[in-house]
Amino acid sequence: MPNQKPLKLIYFCHGVPGSEHDSVFLQDALPAGVELVAANLLAAQGDPKEACVRQFDEMTAGYEEAKVHLVGFSIGTMAAAHIAQARPERVAKLTLVSSAAPLTLGDFLPKTAGAPVFKIARSSPRLLTVLIVLQGLLFRMRPTVLLKGLFAKCGAQEKELIERPEVASVLQAGLANSLVRHHESYAAYLKAYVSDWSAILPDIRCPTELWHGAADTWTPSEMAWAIKEALPTDAQLHIVDRAEHYSTLQAFGNTLGEALRSSADYSSSEK
Template identity: 25%
Template sequence: MTHVVCTDDGRRLSVEEMGKSDGDPVFLLHGTPGSRIGPHPRISVLYWLGVRLITFDRPGYGGSDRQVGRSVGSVAGDVSAIADHLGLDRFSVVGRSGGGPHALACAALLPERVLRVAVLVGLAPHAAEGLDWFGGMTPSNVTEYTVALSGRHRFADWLAPAAREIRADPASLIAGLYAELPEADRRMVNNPGVRDMLLRNYAEALRRSEDGWVDDAIAFCSPWGFDPADITVPTLLWHGGQDRFSPIDHSRWLATRIRTATMWEEPEAAHFGALAALPDLLPWLVNGEDAA
């Protein structure tokens, strides 16, 4: 079921619901670039676990209007607006990759509403003290974030040609990254079902513009608008030891700052291993049960 939710400042957010309509609500925050129709657990799994999964296009992606100058913390207002529209008082939040910092924002800024938060292959703040932020990161990501640090306009100009190519052929994004993928990630993206979900996700994310991608990257490299150390809700950090896009040291750093955090490391998994891990985390997200 698709909704259009209007925010207090007049923006439209494109929202998707799936799973059990009266189930336990869980917000899934997509990666970068990404959209509301990105990879998610099978509908049968959501029904079996009694989960009402809610996804939405962050501003500038898919069907959602842009919010120029947004910070990572800005997402908390959008999640609140969607929850109010759907009549939800309490909910859990999970973010994958670029959605990870945004999930943490909800936990930090909406503690009275967020029950639990999970982050899969997420990032730490760029100014994280004692962390080599680029350490272990693929050359393509190092270049992307280095350009983002030089400013919004320069980064937008730099990203535009690649975004046009991906818009014309979403498979070009995977093809461009393939040489940098560890073997675990190659196995994931070579799976026809996973590949199809990723291609539909990228196509929807960039169908109007690359504004969401630009604003995500700038937000990651700027002050987030909250301190992860302020998070008080139960937090689960999942990371693959072979991840080269969001290196595992980012989650390890977060685990030392968030008092309520539990770290779950999968040594042989990589970045896209988060797609397979999410269904195992859902029981914990909805009722605190140990993940399988």
């Protein structure tokens, strides 16, 4: 339990595949005095849509008085949305980065790089398990090969980012978390994601913003527009020119850090 209330509490929901280490894209940009709590979503047991809320309660239990800035990245959008809907009294703001929208909101799969996996998750849970096991074996033997294969069709900005050793290690940690340590939870998240969870979006009332890369091939920008239309509030949508999936997360982290440093009354805002 923390000794004093932080200037601000940011709660981060990583992508899937991924891990809590994805939060480095935010942590490295934050000024001193800002607390970042990053959950390992896959470590929570049970239905992901309920487990993420229980995990949020447990990990923020020491900050009862703090208002939370909730950040969801990629499929972490689903977790963040469920938390915002279930705990409106705790969430001051919701930010969705490279957001993965419910597939029932549009015909997104033709433009989505992970479409084959999502189709398998929809139609054949057994085949999904086999696929994850095979990917896990490949990762154990040739982690770099699997990582490069996942980003084979990304653009120049994303390739430059993932070729940095410190970023590659974060991405490999996410693959190890998903394909090796928590492969059953990984499968459960994929199956939960491809189900229809759009009904919770109209219940999210907190201020919301979306950040999306104009060149994102993992989650096409149509997903961000669909979420914006489904929310009852006038959510702000920031389209980042030339950015893709992780490069948008980095751009958001840098902008957030700059905004916090320039806000003289930050410690008293959103309380």
